[in-house]
Amino acid sequence: MKRLLVFVKKEFIHIFRDFRTMVILFLIPGALILLFGFVVSNDLKNARISFLDLSKDEMTLKLTDKICSSGFFVRGENLHSYGDIERALRGNNNKAVIIFEKDFSRKLISEGKATVNIITDGSEPNMATMATNYVSAIVSDFNSELVGGGAAAMLLVHPEVRMFYNPTLKGQHMFVPGVITLIMILICALMTSITITREKEFGTMEALLVSPLKPIQIILGKIVPYFILSFIDVIIILVLSWFVFDLPVKGSIFLLLAEAMLYILMSLSLGILISTVSKTMQQAIFISLVGMMLPTILLSGFIYPIENMPKIYDWVSAVMPPRYFVIIIKNVMIKGTGFSYIWKETLILCLFTVVAIGLSMRKFNIRLQ
Amino acid sequence: MRTILYLIRKEFIQIFRDKFLGRAIFAIPLIQMLILVPAVTFEIKEVNLCVVDKDMTTESRELISKLAGSTFFKIRHATFSEREANDFLHRGQCDLILQIPQGFGKDIGKGTPTKLMASANAINAMNAQLSWAYLNGVIRDYNMNILAQEIGNAPEKAIPQIEVTNRYWYNEMLNYNFYMQPGILGVLVLAIGFILAGLNLVKEKEIGTIEQMNVTPVKKYQFILSKIVPFLIIGLIDLALGIAIGRLVFNIPFVGSIWLLFLCSTIFLIAVLGLALLISTFSATQQQFMFTGFFFMIIFILMSGIFTPYESMPGWAQKIDLLNPVVYIMRINRMIMLKGSTLYDIRTEFMALVLFAIGTTTLAVNRYRKTA
Numbered sequence: 001m002k003r004l005l006v007f008v009k010k011e012f013i014h015i016f017r018d019f020r021t022m023v024i025l026f027l028i029p030g031a032l033i034l035l036f037g038f039v040v041s042n043d044l045k046n047a048r049i050s051f052l053d054l055s056k057d058e059m060t061l062k063l064t065d066k067i068c069s070s071g072f073f074v075r076g077e078n079l080h081s082y083g084d085i086e087r088a089l090r091g092n093n094n095k096a097v098i099i100f101e102k103d104f105s106r107k108l109i110s111e112g113k114a115t116v117n118i119i120t121d122g123s124e125p126n127m128a129t130m131a132t133n134y135v136s137a138i139v140s141d142f143n144s145e146l147v148g149g150g151a152a153a154m155l156l157v158h159p160e161v162r163m164f165y166n167p168t169l170k171g172q173h174m175f176v177p178g179v180i181t182l183i184m185i186l187i188c189a190l191m192t193s194i195t196i197t198r199e200k201e202f203g204t205m206e207a208l209l210v211s212p213l214k215p216i217q218i219i220l221g222k223i224v225p226y227f228i229l230s231f232i233d234v235i236i237i238l239v240l241s242w243f244v245f246d247l248p249v250k251g252s253i254f255l256l257l258a259e260a261m262l263y264i265l266m267s268l269s270l271g272i273l274i275s276t277v278s279k280t281m282q283q284a285i286f287i288s289l290v291g292m293m294l295p296t297i298l299l300s301g302f303i304y305p306i307e308n309m310p311k312i313y314d315w316v317s318a319v320m321p322p323r324y325f326v327i328i329i330k331n332v333m334i335k336g337t338g339f340s341y342i343w344k345e346t347l348i349l350c351l352f353t354v355v356a357i358g359l360s361m362r363k364f365n366i367r368l369q
Numbered sequence: 370m371r372t373i374l375y376l377i378r379k380e381f382i383q384i385f386r387d388k389f390l391g392r393a394i395f396a397i398p399l400i401q402m403l404i405l406v407p408a409v410t411f412e413i414k415e416v417n418l419c420v421v422d423k424d425m426t427t428e429s430r431e432l433i434s435k436l437a438g439s440t441f442f443k444i445r446h447a448t449f450s451e452r453e454a455n456d457f458l459h460r461g462q463c464d465l466i467l468q469i470p471q472g473f474g475k476d477i478g479k480g481t482p483t484k485l486m487a488s489a490n491a492i493n494a495m496n497a498q499l500s501w502a503y504l505n506g507v508i509r510d511y512n513m514n515i516l517a518q519e520i521g522n523a524p525e526k527a528i529p530q531i532e533v534t535n536r537y538w539y540n541e542m543l544n545y546n547f548y549m550q551p552g553i554l555g556v557l558v559l560a561i562g563f564i565l566a567g568l569n570l571v572k573e574k575e576i577g578t579i580e581q582m583n584v585t586p587v588k589k590y591q592f593i594l595s596k597i598v599p600f601l602i603i604g605l606i607d608l609a610l611g612i613a614i615g616r617l618v619f620n621i622p623f624v625g626s627i628w629l630l631f632l633c634s635t636i637f638l639i640a641v642l643g644l645a646l647l648i649s650t651f652s653a654t655q656q657q658f659m660f661t662g663f664f665f666m667i668i669f670i671l672m673s674g675i676f677t678p679y680e681s682m683p684g685w686a687q688k689i690d691l692l693n694p695v696v697y698i699m700r701i702n703r704m705i706m707l708k709g710s711t712l713y714d715i716r717t718e719f720m721a722l723v724l725f726a727i728g729t730t731t732l733a734v735n736r737y738r739k740t741a
Contacts, residue, residue, distance in 0.1 A: 020652075024660040031668065039686040040677045042411075042495055047680050089538055090704070091714045095680070108531065115532045122540030123707040125548050126411045127678050133502070136533045143531045157477070157515075158484050159508050161501050163491035164458060173492045190663070194656050281655045282568050283389055289663065290560045291397055294405060294553070303676050304409045305493055307464075313408050327461075334492055337459060 003213060007221035011195075015225055025191075029183050029233045033240045036175035043171070044130040047095040050076035050088050059105035063116070063142055067098070072134050089121050096120040096131045165334050176241045177329040178302025180260070181322045183237070184230055185267045185296055186288070191226045192271030193284035201280050215361070223268045230264045231257075250336030259332065259346065263325045266349050269356035270321070276363035296322050321352050372587060376595030380569070384599060394565065398557040398607050402614055405553055410545040416500040419446040419454045419463040426474025432511055436467070441503050458490055465489050465500050477515060539624075539707045546619045551702035552675035554611045555637075559695060562604040562638050563666060564659075567645035570596055571658040574649075583739045593734050597642045604638045605631065615706075624709030630702070633715070636722045637698040643729030644694075650736040669695040694725050 015022065049067070053060050068075040076094050079085060088094045099117040101107070108114035118135050120128035166173045199205040208218055234257070241247045249256055271288065278284040298304060299313070300322035306313065317323045324345040331337045339346075385391040418436065422429050436442045445463050448454055457463045468486040476483035487504055491497035540547045573579040582592060608631070615621040645662065652658040672686065673679075673695035682690070690696050697718040704710035712719065 018654070018657060021657055021660045024664050028660075028664055028667070031664070032671075035668065035671060039682050040671055041681045042677050043681050044678070045681045047678075090708050090710050113530050113532060115534060118533065118535040120535065120537050121708075122537030122543055123548060123703050124678065125537075125540060125543040125545055127680075128537050128540075128543060132535045132537075136535075139531055139533050146531075157508055157512050158482060159487055159505060160484060161487040161489060161504075163489055163494075163497055166491040166494055166497075169491055169494035169498065171494055173494065186663070190659065194659065198656070278389070280387070282565075282572065283387070283393075285564065285568060285655065285659050286390060286393060286397075289659070290557075290564060291393075291401075293560065293667070294401055294556060297676070298405050298409055304411065305496060307496075308410050308413055309408045316404060316408070330492055331461075335459060341460060 004217050004221055007213060007217065008224045011221055011225045014195075015229070025187065025229060026233065026236060028187070029179065029237045030240060032179045032183060033176065033237055033244070036179060037172055037241075037245050040175075041171050042126070044072045044127065044134060046074050047072060047127065047131055048076045048093055049073040049096045049098060049131070049135075050079055050094045052079040052082070052085065052097060052099045054102040055100055055104040055106075057103075057105045059108065060100040063100070063139065064098075066142055067135060067138050070134070070138055073131075085119060089119070094121070095124070095127055096135070098135065170245070170247075172241065172245045172247055173330075173334055174302055176237070176245065176247055177326050177333060178300065180234060180237050180329060181263075181300055181302065181325050182296055183233065184260075184264055184325075185270070185322055186293060187233070188226060188230050188264055188267030189271040189274060189288040189292065190285065191229075192222060192268050193274040193278065193288050194281055195222055195226075196272065196275035197278055197281045197284040200275075219272060219360075223265075223272070226268060227261075227264055230267075231261065234260045234264070247333075249333050251332040251338065255339060256329070256332045259325070259328050259342070259349075262346065262349050262353070263321075263328075266321055266353040266356070269353050269360065272360045273356045276360045295320065299323065300326050302326055321349060324348050373591050373595055373598075376587065376591065377598050380595060380599040384565075384569075384603075390565075394561055394603055395607065395610065398561060399610055399614060401557060402550070402553055402611055403618065406546050406550045406615075406619060409549045411495065412543075412545065413441070413496055413499055415443045416441060416465050416503070417445045417463040418442045419448065419457050419466045420444055421448055421451060421454050421466060421468040423449060423471045424469045424473040428474035428477050429469045432469065432508075435511055436504075436507055439503075439507055441500075442507075455488070458488060461490070463490075464496070465504065467504070547621055547707055548703070550611075550615045550619055550621050551706050552673075552699055554608065554615070555673075555695065555698045555702050556670055556675065557611065558604045558608050558634065558638065559641055559669075559698075560666065561607055562600045563641050563645045563662060565603070566596060566600040566642045567649045567652075567658050567662055568655055569600075570646055570649040571652050571655050574652075575654050589737055589739065590734050593646060593730065593737060596646060597639060597730070600642055601635065601638050604642075605634065608634050621706065623706050625705035625711070629712060630705045633698065633701045633705070633719060633722065636719075636726050637694060637701075640694050640722055640725035640729050643726060643733045646733040647729055647736060650733060650738075669693050672696070673699045675699050691721070694722060697721050697725075 051064055053064065064075075067073055077088065079088060079097065085097050088097055097119045099119070101115050101117070104114045116135075116139055118132055120131050122128045163169060199208060213221070238249060238256075242249070274284055274287050278287060299306075299317045299320050301317070306317055306323065309317070328342045328345050328349075331342050420433055420436075422433060433444070437444050446454070446457050451468065454463075454466045454468070458466055466488040468488075470484065470486070473483050473485070485508065487501065489497040489501055537543055570579075573582065612623070612627070612630075616623060644665075648661050648665070649658050652661060672682070672690055672693055675695075679687070679690070679696065701715050701718050701722075704715055
């Protein structure tokens with residue numbers, strides 16, 4: 001036990017000596033939380049929209065103003081002919097073009113019907129659908145104002161909605177759990193795999209192996225410091241999300257921290273596994289960063305929900321530990337549910353940990369001979 | 370010139386001597402692209418609905434069967450207890466609860482306005498809003514039916530209607546693969562080039578072999594160039610493979626000029642590799658480089674507009690983003706591949722990348738010291 005403590009102390013000295021890495025270690029979660037909180041969002045805002053107004057009468061000008069003053073759109077240029085549309089959309093500036101047909105108000109009044117055409121840049125599908133939906137809503141709003149609310153009053157069924165867990169529809173509810181999940185697995189896997197392969201590459205592993213330390217002690221000694229650092233990271237994220245976004249932990253904080261510890265342990269053992277299969281630091285970094293970054297961002301379901309993916313991804317993402325932790329953290333932190341709701345996911349994470357440790361122990365022992 | 374060629378050859382031999390890395394630099398991007406591109410979509414396939422029908426009249430059943438008939442809603446549960454329904458929502462077994470209160474059918478029969486209550490799981494705000502909008506659509510139809518029945522065949526011609534028609538250009542079916550693939554292509558090329566080049570230089574420093582280079586007559590710019598070119602070539606091969614996969618597997622259109630895309634990607638890669646080398650001149654160990662690089666890379670990627678729209682970011686963030694090379698390549702990739710934009714259309718982005726490439730490489734050469 002004392003040997004282990006001395007070894008852990010040695011590892012800590014190693015870590016603290018590299019001041020810059022330490023700083024970045026704590027900077028990354030903070031920066032990401034703020035990034036997701038204040039910078040990145042999926043809402044439609046300030047999309048530039050241009051107009052091809054072929055009638056230019058009072059009504060189309062009014063409608064144009066209504067669209068531009070909604071806050072979702074920024075007024076672009078006034079186009080003069082159909083030929084301009086292609087040019088307008090092909091540059092990067094305009095997300096959509098709205099076309100008012102000729103004699104818009106005259107047709108609306110005499111024939112009772114007029115057409116607005118929206119052409120959106122489909123190369124960003126999400127933006128395109130949102131822009132189309134919002135413009136349609138604004139137009140139909142305008143339409144019912146025009147009619148004078150007569151038709152709306154005749155509707156019998158009025159639906160009301162309650163948005164559970166996130167009444168103000170903030171994006172942070174998706175992102176905070178995602179950031180914890182992403183950062184923990186990447187940093188933990190990266191750190192442990194680098195520190196172990198480093199010893200291997202420089203030959204200092206030999207020195208450790210001939211010391212009276214047992215393999216399990218070496219691994220533990222490598223894990224413990226990073227375990228503590230990562231745990232501090234989790235706390236930083238939770239405190240930030242509480243104070244900056246007003247997003248407190250709704251369920252039991254102890255349960256959440258316990259689950260976070262399990263997840264960190266899982267990520268660290270994944271790092272050890274990576275280090276046993278790679279010979280150099282370069283390989284370890286390549287696997288843990290190039291190999292894991294994008295899949296973790298995309299398949300864990302924190303930007304793009306897993307429910308929306310094609311069926312087969314239920315299976316593909318089943319082997320991604322982040323997926324389960326995202327569920328756990330959303331349950332405990334946002335819904336405030338207890339352990340009975342997440343025992344399955346917890347068990348799966350335990351299983352991942354055991355398998356990763358088991359595999360790396362076997363590999364580690366072989367190298368001893 | 371010959372010196373550089375020798376150095377480049379040396380780098381290639383070194384890279385491919387590592388059997389694992391030699392394969393991984395091509396295999397990992399390809400596999401990731403195959404797996405990740407089709408995964409990503411904001412389109413909701415189905416909403417799991419739980420119905421609490423306390424009314425049990427013809428009217429309420431009609432509404433429910435309307436919901437069941439839409440491709441969008443799957444009625445997973447039907448119960449009479451609000452508690453149970455909330456529990457389903459809590460457990461994640463349904464996304465949306467629709468409550469039909471007692472007296473719903475009676476009210477409609479009498480012609481008095483009545484209410485429906487819906488509860489949505491809004492942790493994912495976007496999905497919640499969308500499913501609510503769809504539910505609203507179904508209810509609107511239902512309303513219209515009632516209206517039509519009541520009015521009978523009375524002409525509705527008196528109400529002027531503005532009709533909205535729409536079209537999606539460049540991607541008629543709104544295929545998310547078209548959107549994702551150019552972006553993921555950019556990220557993979559970035560990650561491979563950035564990490565390999567940066568690690569390569571730091572590794573020489575960490576092991577000490579850089580001293581041996583420093584005592585040779587090899588000039589600073591020759592050395593930096595020899596560290597850029599191999600990874601540039603690898604990056605471009607990855608790009609070509611990625612485009613081929615996009616074409617063959619995902620049927621992604623390539624409207625614009627492929628040469629223009631390669632030209633832009635070359636400049637982008639030079640800029641990124643220069644940045645990687647610049648960071649590595651500031652780092653003593655591979656670990657240091659990795660964490661600094663990781664920090665920059667993840668912020669570059671998340672702020673690039675690949676996963677979330679660029680326009681949604683606040684103004685100050687967009688200003689900071691002027692310094693983010695990934696923003697430009699992301700736009701250029703999408704514009705050339707899907708819209709067939711020409712050099713004239715992408716001139717701003719193109720110039721920005723050129724400035725970047727010149728800036729980072731010059732800085733990297735300047736910062737590199739032959740004296741330890």
